[in-house]
Amino acid sequence: MDVCDVRCIDEEKVRKTQQSLPCNENISRMVDIFKALSDPTRLKIVLALLNREHCVCDIAVLCSQSDSAVSHQLRILRTMKIVKNRRQGKIMYYSINDDHVVSLIQMSLDHVAHC
Amino acid sequence: MDVCDVRCIDEEKVRKTQQSLPCNENISRMVDIFKALSDPTRLKIVLALLNREHCVCDIAVLCSQSDSAVSHQLRILRTMKIVKNRRQGKIMYYSINDDHVVSLIQMSLDHVAHC
DNA sequence: TTATCATATGATAAACTGTTCATATGTTGA
DNA sequence: TCAACATATGAACAGTTTATCATATGATAA
Secondary structure (H helix, E strand, C coil): CCCCCHHHCCHHHHHHHHHHCCCHHHHHHHHHHHHHCCCHHHHHHHHHHHHCCEEHHHHHHHHCCCHHHHHHHHHHHHHCCCEEEEEECCEEEEEECCHHHHHHHHHHHHHHHCC | CCCCCHHHCCHHHHHHHHHHCCCHHHHHHHHHHHHHCCCHHHHHHHHHHHHCCEEHHHHHHHHCCCHHHHHHHHHHHHHCCCEEEEEECCEEEEEECCHHHHHHHHHHHHHHHCC
16 A cells, blocks of 8 residues: 655645545445446436336336346345335335435436536 | 346336436436446545545545555546646646535435434 | 246356556656 | 656456346246
């Protein structure tokens, strides 16, 4: 870890910014949220569920992916509690389970929409 | 691509959700933004610059990474216009260049802070 | 209870990502 | 002009991620 040695850093600036940083655990949580949304398949899934609940099969069509690939990604989103599911007979319906993520997506949508 | 065949999909629901989806280009842009923030080093850099501008060397200290690693990540953030830089002699100062990203981060911070 | 259907899961291969190391660039002061 | 320094960059390697394939599970209807 060849971090630059003491000569060049402005210790006071660094110290102050250091204090302004969230704790590592919160940084890690933020990374996890962004990571969840940083894959096109997962983002499409969440965008689709923003509209309404859907079964795995329909989600697969909407994402142009195999049922299996979608199921894997749904498991990740489920583990993160971004989506939830309910069974109706053979069919599993998925829907959004995290309003914060909805806000994040809405904000990023606004961002890309006008630029 | 063994997408589920016509039997199981609810064509009407799928059609409507399809129409609600952003265009692929915008989805791709959203993915890029989230991807930029989904690495701990890059997120820490942006969080640090949220406080004030810093030189590469100080950023490296703040991220507990080598100057080189940080420089690589700064290039990515620069390419995405999330940060900008200005030279002062030998030293290169980096700062935030995208207010939307600031809002996204602030929102995700609020999210992780109270949960 | 058995066949079929919708979904889930484990293993694998391919692609991607991030750090490191070596080296290059550009700036300053001697 | 040269040495020293801050930063940048290219190549390579390790670790991670994602889709696929094969198979498993759980539910329904015959």
